[in-house]
Amino acid sequence: MTTTQLHQQILEKKSFLCVGLDVDLEKIPPHLLKEEDPIFAFAKAIIDATHDLCVAYKPNTAFFEAYGVKGWVALEKIINYLNENYPNHFTIADAKRGDIGNTSTRYAKAFFEDLNFDSVTIAPYMGRDSVEPFLEFDGKYAILLALTSNRGAADFQMTESQQGNLLFEDVLRKTQDYKDSDRLMYVVGATKASSLTEVRKIVPDSFLLAPGVGAQGGSLKEVYKYGKNELVGLLINSSRGIIYASNGEDFAEKAREKAKELQEQMAELLG
Numbered sequence: 001m002t003t004t005q006l007h008q009q010i011l012e013k014k015s016f017l018c019v020g021l022d023v024d025l026e027k028i029p030p031h032l033l034k035e036e037d038p039i040f041a042f043a044k045a046i047i048d049a050t051h052d053l054c055v056a057y058k059p060n061t062a063f064f065e066a067y068g069v070k071g072w073v074a075l076e077k078i079i080n081y082l083n084e085n086y087p088n089h090f091t092i093a094d095a096k097r098g099d100i101g102n103t104s105t106r107y108a109k110a111f112f113e114d115l116n117f118d119s120v121t122i123a124p125y126m127g128r129d130s131v132e133p134f135l136e137f138d139g140k141y142a143i144l145l146a147l148t149s150n151r152g153a154a155d156f157q158m159t160e161s162q163q164g165n166l167l168f169e170d171v172l173r174k175t176q177d178y179k180d181s182d183r184l185m186y187v188v189g190a191t192k193a194s195s196l197t198e199v200r201k202i203v204p205d206s207f208l209l210a211p212g213v214g215a216q217g218g219s220l221k222e223v224y225k226y227g228k229n230e231l232v233g234l235l236i237n238s239s240r241g242i243i244y245a246s247n248g249e250d251f252a253e254k255a256r257e258k259a260k261e262l263q264e265q266m267a268e269l270l271g
Ligand SMILES: O=C(O)c1cc(=O)[nH]c(=O)n1[C@@H]1O[C@H](COP(=O)(O)O)[C@@H](O)[C@H]1O
Pocket: 020, 022, 060, 094, 121, 147, 148, 149, 150, 187, 188, 189, 211, 212, 213, 214, 215, 216, 237, 238, 239, 240, 241
């Protein structure tokens, strides 16, 4: 998928919503535990109930890896289900990978070739040769952690260099020189909306993934105000705030209501 196609989807649906699929068997409706594959059954119902309101899905691999082989099989079924039934949705494997070059290449193959995701989240800490292997795939994107939504973001990402730059600003600036950097997107937490003006000075054209509305309290309006660019350039993720709206028989319907609330706010902002 290209960013132009993603922009098209945003305009058509009047939505830049990404639904996070963080499937936790302790939180899903108990009646689904009787299913042969409760993880897939839950995710499929959420996808079917929300697909027209969002442009992206982001399964966080931790929630699947936690269940071993069964979890990975469910993840594979989910990405196949999305690619077969909703091929216009942008898919994000939230795996936060990154390693020495040859290892990064294997991670890239795992998520782009074997599982056929459109993108994968990457920790930039190991630098150029750990990131560039993810940028070699046509139509695929590496989403680098720049300024994350959590409190610990202050520990390293906000530290100041001797030149007076914050570390996350250096991440944005330096990675723009990487080979095929047009295949980079960045994570900026929705809880850090006030930093988006600075972010946009450095990466005016890149798509930003902003997780942290809903359960973490980030503001959709603020992210839009400071983070939008000419192509909108934003994907706003909510996971728990949507998928665990109810743990009764009506869970998919309630998830749809929560997604619709966000989509309607987005439609208003897009005008
Ligand atoms: O890369 C991410 O998606 C991510 C980055 C970040 O800075 N903060 C953050 O919350 N996330 C992920 O986004 C999702 C947020 O979930 P909720 O807080 O339930 O909406 C989780 O899967 C997190 O791992």
